Amino acid sequence: MKRTGRPTIKELAEQAGVSKTAVSFAFNSPERISKETYARIMAIAQELGYVPDPVARGLARRKTQCIGILLPQSIASVFQNPYITELLRGVGEVCEKEKFSILVLSPLEGIFTHAVYNAVVDGVIILGAASASAVQQVCRQRGLAYVTVDAGFSGDCINIGIDEEEASYQLARILLDAGHRRLCVCTLQPLSETLESSGSSETIRHRRQGIQRALDECGAGGEVQYLEVGAACESALAAARSILSQDQRPTGIFCMADVHAYGFYGAARELGLAIPRELSVVTFDNLPQSQLLHPRPTAVDQPGFQKGWLAATELFKLLEADEAQSVVMDFQILKTGSVASPAL
Amino acid sequence: MKRTGRPTIKELAEQAGVSKTAVSFAFNSPERISKETYARIMAIAQELGYVPDPVARGLARRKTQCIGILLPQSIASVFQNPYITELLRGVGEVCEKEKFSILVLSPLEGIFTHAVYNAVVDGVIILGAASASAVQQVCRQRGLAYVTVDAGFSGDCINIGIDEEEASYQLARILLDAGHRRLCVCTLQPLSETLESSGSSETIRHRRQGIQRALDECGAGGEVQYLEVGAACESALAAARSILSQDQRPTGIFCMADVHAYGFYGAARELGLAIPRELSVVTFDNLPQSQLLHPRPTAVDQPGFQKGWLAATELFKLLEADEAQSVVMDFQILKTGSVASPAL
DNA sequence: CTGTTAGCGCATTCAA
DNA sequence: TTGAATGCGCTAACAG
Numbered sequence: 001m002k003r004t005g006r007p008t009i010k011e012l013a014e015q016a017g018v019s020k021t022a023v024s025f026a027f028n029s030p031e032r033i034s035k036e037t038y039a040r041i042m043a044i045a046q047e048l049g050y051v052p053d054p055v056a057r058g059l060a061r062r063k064t065q066c067i068g069i070l071l072p073q074s075i076a077s078v079f080q081n082p083y084i085t086e087l088l089r090g091v092g093e094v095c096e097k098e099k100f101s102i103l104v105l106s107p108l109e110g111i112f113t114h115a116v117y118n119a120v121v122d123g124v125i126i127l128g129a130a131s132a133s134a135v136q137q138v139c140r141q142r143g144l145a146y147v148t149v150d151a152g153f154s155g156d157c158i159n160i161g162i163d164e165e166e167a168s169y170q171l172a173r174i175l176l177d178a179g180h181r182r183l184c185v186c187t188l189q190p191l192s193e194t195l196e197s198s199g200s201s202e203t204i205r206h207r208r209q210g211i212q213r214a215l216d217e218c219g220a221g222g223e224v225q226y227l228e229v230g231a232a233c234e235s236a237l238a239a240a241r242s243i244l245s246q247d248q249r250p251t252g253i254f255c256m257a258d259v260h261a262y263g264f265y266g267a268a269r270e271l272g273l274a275i276p277r278e279l280s281v282v283t284f285d286n287l288p289q290s291q292l293l294h295p296r297p298t299a300v301d302q303p304g305f306q307k308g309w310l311a312a313t314e315l316f317k318l319l320e321a322d323e324a325q326s327v328v329m330d331f332q333i334l335k336t337g338s339v340a341s342p343a344l
Numbered sequence: 345m346k347r348t349g350r351p352t353i354k355e356l357a358e359q360a361g362v363s364k365t366a367v368s369f370a371f372n373s374p375e376r377i378s379k380e381t382y383a384r385i386m387a388i389a390q391e392l393g394y395v396p397d398p399v400a401r402g403l404a405r406r407k408t409q410c411i412g413i414l415l416p417q418s419i420a421s422v423f424q425n426p427y428i429t430e431l432l433r434g435v436g437e438v439c440e441k442e443k444f445s446i447l448v449l450s451p452l453e454g455i456f457t458h459a460v461y462n463a464v465v466d467g468v469i470i471l472g473a474a475s476a477s478a479v480q481q482v483c484r485q486r487g488l489a490y491v492t493v494d495a496g497f498s499g500d501c502i503n504i505g506i507d508e509e510e511a512s513y514q515l516a517r518i519l520l521d522a523g524h525r526r527l528c529v530c531t532l533q534p535l536s537e538t539l540e541s542s543g544s545s546e547t548i549r550h551r552r553q554g555i556q557r558a559l560d561e562c563g564a565g566g567e568v569q570y571l572e573v574g575a576a577c578e579s580a581l582a583a584a585r586s587i588l589s590q591d592q593r594p595t596g597i598f599c600m601a602d603v604h605a606y607g608f609y610g611a612a613r614e615l616g617l618a619i620p621r622e623l624s625v626v627t628f629d630n631l632p633q634s635q636l637l638h639p640r641p642t643a644v645d646q647p648g649f650q651k652g653w654l655a656a657t658e659l660f661k662l663l664e665a666d667e668a669q670s671v672v673m674d675f676q677i678l679k680t681g682s683v684a685s686p687a688l
Numbered sequence: 689c690t691g692t693t694a695g696c697g698c699a700t701t702c703a704a
Numbered sequence: 705t706t707g708a709a710t711g712c713g714c715t716a717a718c719a720g
Contacts, residue, residue, distance in 0.1 A: 006485075006486070006487050008696095008697060008698085009697060009698060009699095010697080010698095018706080018707085019706065019707040019708075020697090020698075020699090020707085020708095021699085021700080021706070021707060021708085022705090022706065022707075023698095024698065024699060024700080025699095025705095025706090027698095028699080032705075032706090033705065033706075034705065034706090037705085037706085049484075049485045050485075051461065051482065051485045051486050052462070052697085052698070053696090053697055053698070054461075054462040054463060054464050055399060055402045055403045055408065055464055055696085055697080055698095056403055056696070056697035056698045056699090056712095057462070057697080057698055057699075058399045058402075058464060058698095058712095059397075059399045059400055059403050059696090059697080059698075059699090059712050059713070059714090060697080060698045060699040060700080060711080060712055061698080061699065061700095061712090062699095062712070064399065064464060065462065066447065066464065068445075074436070074437075074440055075432065075433060075435075075436025075437065075439070075440060075446070076433045076434075076436055076437045076440075076649075079429050079432055079433045079436070080433070080632075082426065082429075085423050085426075085429055088419065088423055088448075089419060089420045089423045089424070090420075091419075092418070092419025092420055092423070092448070092450065093418075093419065093420045095419070096418055096419060096420075096450060096452060099452050099453075099458075101412075101447050101448060101449055101450075101459060101463060102419070102447070102448040103410065103445050103446070103447050103448075104432075104436070104445060104446040104447075104448060105445055106436065106440060106445075108440060108443050109443075114443075115445060117395065117398075118396070118398040118401070118409065119398060119445060120398050120399055120402060120408060120410065120464045138395065140393075141350075141393045141394075141395045142350070142395050142397075143350050232632065233632040233633050233635060233636065234632065234635075237635065237636070262633065262636050263636075265636065266635070266636040269638055288424075288576065288577040288578065289577050289606065289633075291577060291578075291581065291610070292577065292581070292606050292607075292609065292610040294613055305420075352712090352713055352714085353713060353714060353715095354713080354714095362690085362691085363690075363691045363692075364691090364692095364713090364714075364715090365690075365691060365692080365715085365716085366690065366691075367714095368714065368715060368716085369690085372715080376689070376690085377689070377690070378689070378690085381689095381690085396713080396714070397712085397713055397714070399712085399713080399714095400696090400712065400713035400714045400715090401713080401714055401715075402696095402714090403696050403697070403698090403712085403713080403714075403715090404695085404696055404713075404714045404715040404716080405696090405714080405715060405716090406696070406715095689720105690719100690720080691718105691719085691720080692717105692718085692719075692720090693716100693717090693718080693719095694715100694716090694717085694718100695714105695715090695716090695717100696712105696713105696714090696715085696716105697712105698711105698712090699710105699711090699712090700709100700710085700711090700712105701709090701710085701711100702707105702708090702709085702710100703706100703707085703708085703709100704705105704706080704707080704708095
């Protein structure tokens with residue numbers, strides 16, 4: 001005398017005068033039952049408004065049709081950075097082809113593992129390396145396939161990314177070779193909200209190493225100002241304004257994300273500073289929207305879309321054949337007109 | 345003699361010498377068992393690497409901790425528009441507070457219902473009205489709570505949005521009142537990929553009506569050029585270039601999305617056209633990144649973040665109390681320096 | 689405070 | 705081709 005509201009496979013079977021198995025076949029492998037029974041079952045299903053329950057199906061079949069994408073921060077902050085959107089687009093393309101959906105996982109209450117712990121997914125793409133090991137352990141316990149993006153290649157897990165250290169080195173050299181000695185390095189702020197935040201991410205660490213290598217090589221006694229800025233447009237703009245208003249303002253800006261570069265472009269315009277004559281800017285990402293800027297920023301071309309695409313592809317390989325491999329992607333540096341020698 | 349690989353609650357219970365219920369309590373309501381048994385259970389769980397299965401839990405509990413967000417197009421195309429990202433951010437903020445995750449649902453093979461059909465979620469936020477009725481039927485069959493965004497207020501379901509017709513009317517009036525008669529209206533391309541695409545969206549229809557009302561009122565025999573453009577940066581730029589290169593180029597541009605306006609800004613710069621002296625631009629959205637442009641585009645301020653936030657909030661009301669209501673949000677028009685009288 | 693007993697809704701061997 | 709039986713892993717009334 002239960003009233004679930006929704007009809008179950010059992011009720012449908014009774015109504016149609018067949019067994020549950022027959023109904024199951026009707027929905028999953030129609031070729032295994034006769035045309036007539038199929039038609040009858042479907043007709044009654046229609047009438048009853050029966051729809052198989054995805055959760056029950058998932059339990060019985062031992063697979064959901066979902067993969068998770070674990071973000072390094074809260075959704076509201078991460079999606080301020082279009083780079084993440086690009087990644088998501090790439091992942092999405094593959095998932096749709098495979099008829100999978102994407103579950104967006106973020107650190108609930110600052111704990112990464114929470115989300116992964118009870119995510120209804122078959123596999124996970126982990127963005128960034130923040131507390132990767134804890135998350136990876138949960139994945140292994142749950143028997144989930146997983147792949148990381150931008151987490152460095154040192155670990156023993158599948159990772160997709162570029163050689164951040166080298167890219168950063170080359171980018172820094174562009175500024176240094178042009179003669180800049182007063183630099184500002186603009187880093188993406190690691191969220192303070194995350195309890196288990198394992199300090200700055202692998203990516204940032206590697207990039208700093210690259211910058212240091214370039215500095216060392218140039219033997220320059222340059223001043224380097226490091227600062228951390230959020231991904232929000234306002235943050236970038238505010239930071240840029242403040243930096244550029246200094247007495248001895250830096251002549252070369254090294255941004256770790258296009259969104260930051262945009263902030264400097266905006267602030268430079270406000271302050272009447274011409275790029276590149278009075279201010280040189282280099283950055284990471286090279287997002288599509290960068291082509292709207294003038295001059296287009298000199299940038300390491302981070303193929304976000306492709307990265308997401310590759311990560312998803314490798315994850316599916318893991319899911320299907322249980323084998324996949326890390327991919328060190330090539331990168332290019334787009335040299336455009338945003339760098340010039342510093343005015344004397 | 346089964347080898348699932350992963351330990352189940354049953355095995356754990358046996359190992360610990362307690363019942364399955366005790367284990368369940370240990371993980372869900374620890375206060376209901378003694379400290380000692382709790383400790384013992386958890387210790388053995390640790391040792392065995394036991395983690396409760398979310399799918400099974402979902403089945404038994406009759407609730408997942410997820411809501412779905414149904415996109416009007418494929419992920420790769422939809423996320424080219426930052427407006428969607430803003431929506432997602434708003435939804436995300438609420439979901440994280442409620443400890444829910446977001447499942448990104450997109451029309452698989454062009455069929456909207458497919459994704460909803462077997463999504464492991466408790467509720468759905470439907471973006472845009474494309475084939476809303478079919479989707480809504482599936483939701484009802486599945487007993488899923490749902491809310492729509494930007495789907496018009498005509499239907500009987502909960503919808504979040506602004507009065508698009510009025511907003512569009514006011515925006516058009518700004519151009520017309522400034523004296524513009526050669527206009528170009530730039531619409532977001534409805535995906536051709538979708539089999540069941542029910543023509544253009546409600547939003548676009550309403551906006552067109554608003555424009556028409558403005559035109560009628562002004563009695564102007566102006567020329568209005570309509571065109572549909574994709575959300576990609578390249579598309580917007582290409583379209584803008586082509587429009588602005590015409591012999592009798594329009595003097596007033598009416599964009600239905602900031603991304604399109606950005607394209608016109610880019611093309612105008614390339615062609616040496618000054619905004620607003622030689623070209624006036626009005627648009628919808630007013631995304632955060634618009635503040636980087638100069639002059640900032642005159643725009644209907646579409647509070648994407650807030651919209652997503654409201655939609656999620658209403659959905660949770662529905663989930664918890666089974667009651668919620670549509671919200672017609674206020675909108676503002678940001679009048680900045682991007683409109684001037686047309687040069688004669 | 690703890691354990692027993694039923695399911696949750698479906699997929700899937702194995703017989704018939 | 706069809707059906708009965710069993711299991712997926714967990715939760716939740718209900719007793720004890």
